[in-house]
Amino acid sequence: xxxxxxxxxxxxxxxxxxxxxxxxxxxxxxxxxxxxxxxxxxxxxxxxxxxxxxxxxxxxxxxxxxxxxxxxxxxxxxxxxxxxxxxxxxxxxxxxxxxxxxxxxxxxxxxxxxxxxxxxxxxxxxxxxxxxxxxxxxxxxxxxxxxxxxxxxxxxxxxxxxxxxxxxxxxxxxxxxxxxxxxxxxxxxxxxxxxxxxxxxxxxxxxxxxxxxxxxxxxxxxxx
Ligand code: CMP
Numbered sequence: 724x725x726x727x728x729x730x731x732x733x734x735x736x737x738x739x740x741x742x743x744x745x746x747x748x749x750x751x752x753x754x755x756x757x758x759x760x761x762x763x764x765x766x767x768x769x770x771x772x773x774x775x776x777x778x779x780x781x782x783x784x785x786x787x788x789x790x791x792x793x794x795x796x797x798x799x800x801x802x803x804x805x806x807x808x809x810x811x812x813x814x815x816x817x818x819x820x821x822x823x824x825x826x827x828x829x830x831x832x833x834x835x836x837x838x839x840x841x842x843x844x845x846x847x848x849x850x851x852x853x854x855x856x857x858x859x860x861x862x863x864x865x866x867x868x869x870x871x872x873x874x875x876x877x878x879x880x881x882x883x884x885x886x887x888x889x890x891x892x893x894x895x896x897x898x899x900x901x902x903x904x905x906x907x908x909x910x911x912x913x914x915x916x917x918x919x920x921x922x923x924x925x926x927x928x929x930x931x932x933x934x935x936x937x938x939x940x941x942x943x944x945x946x947x
Contacts, residue, residue, distance in 0.1 A: 728753075728805050728807070731805045731806055731807050731811075732755060732803055732804070732805055732806075733803070733804060733806050734801065734802070734803050734804075735757075735798045735801065735802050735803075735804060736798065736801050737798055737799065737800055737801050737802075738797065738798060739797070739798040739802075740795065740796070740797050741759070741782070741796040741797065741798065741804075742782065742792050742795065742796055743792065743795045744762075744763060744764060744791075744792050744793065744794050744795045745791045745792060746791060746792050747785065747791055747792075748782055748784075748785025748786060748791070748792045748809075749785075749786070749808060749809050750782055750786075750806050750807060750808055750809065751780060751781070751782040751783040751786055751807050751809070751812050752780060752781055752782045752796070752804045752805065752806055752807070753778075753779075753780045753804065753805040753807070754775050754776060754777050754778065754779050754780070754781075754802060754803075754804055755777060755802075755803040755804060755805060756777055756802060756803040757777070757798065757799070757800045757801050757802025757803060757804075758774055758775060758776055758798075758799040758800050758802065759774070759775045759779075759781065759796055759797065759798055759799060759802060759804070760773075760774055760775075760796070760797045760798075760799045761773045761774075761775065761781060761794045761795070761796055762794060762795045762796075762797060763793070763794040763795070764795075769795075770889060771889070772794055774799065779829070780826070780829070781796055782796065783812065783826065786809040786812055786813070839859055840890065842855075843855055843856055843859075843890060843891050843892075844891070844892050847943055848939070848943070849891075849893055849897050849898075849900070849901055850901055850904075850939055851936075851939050851940075851943070852891040852892075852893060853887060853891055853893070853898055853901040853902065853905075854901070854905070854932065854935060854936050854939065855936060856887050856890050856891045857880070857887065857905075857911060857924065857926065857932065858929075858932060858933065858936060860880045860882050860886075860887070861878045861880055861926045861929055861932070864878055864879070864880045864881075865878060872929065873929075873930075874928065874929060874930025874931075874933075875928055875929075875930060876928070876929045876930075877925060877926065877927045877928065877929075878925065878926050878929060879914065879919065879923055879924075879925050880923055880924055880925070880926070881914075881921065881922060881923040882922070882923060882924065883922040883923075884898050884899060884902060887902075902924070905935075908935075909927065910926075910927075910931055910932050910935055911924050911925065911926055911927075911932070912924065912925040912927060913925075
């Protein structure tokens with residue numbers, strides 16, 4: 724499919740703002756090479772909602788629902804993108820069910836992750852939010868690695884404390900407090916604790932983290 728669309732391809736340098744939140748939108752984009760950040764203003768700060776690698780698309784929502792852009796798109800590393808006009812996009816969806824199906828699947832995945840996000844924000848304590856978020860991140864990492872889950876699985880998740888804080892809507896220092904308690908209980912290690920270079924955390928036994936989450940849920944339900 725991509726070959727036939729090569730005539731729509733354009734190169735963009737790092738830092739190019741493709742469009743901004745609130746603008747009307749007439750084009751959708753497919754990432755051929757490089758990465759694009761999707762950012763959204765939340766209060767005073769701009770949050771990164773997603774970093775889209777090659778194969779991903781964006782900018783379809785304004786075309787499909789006729790609303791202003793729901794977020795800002797900025798090229799992170801120099802990128803090659805297909806830039807497809809709204810009318811062409813709609814014609815493609817009508818003519819090519821396999822493209823429509825792919826888009827629907829991606830939107831379902833995005834909805835699932837938005838639901839997880841809402842669930843995190845509704846959890847009652849910082850402990851809850853951070854542990855549940857680490858669990859989601861570990862599961863995402865296992866899916867990426869095509870790994871089978873079992874209770875004894877150890878998993879390295881290359882995410883920073885700031886990434887966790889952004890997802891759970893807590894200040895970084897509160898996340899550090901929770902992570903320090905999890906480290907004392909050996910439920911979680913930081914990559915540096917294990918002599919691994921770079922950012923990230925390790926769940927040495929996924930099963931124990933899930934048990935701890937269950938314990939938090941019970942504590943929340945029955946008090947104490
Ligand atoms: P649109 O609203 O046209 O412009 C912003 C685009 O960002 C939007 O279409 C989607 O393609 C994309 N987008 C919005 N929210 C997310 C998200 N949570 N994850 C990935 N992409 C998103």
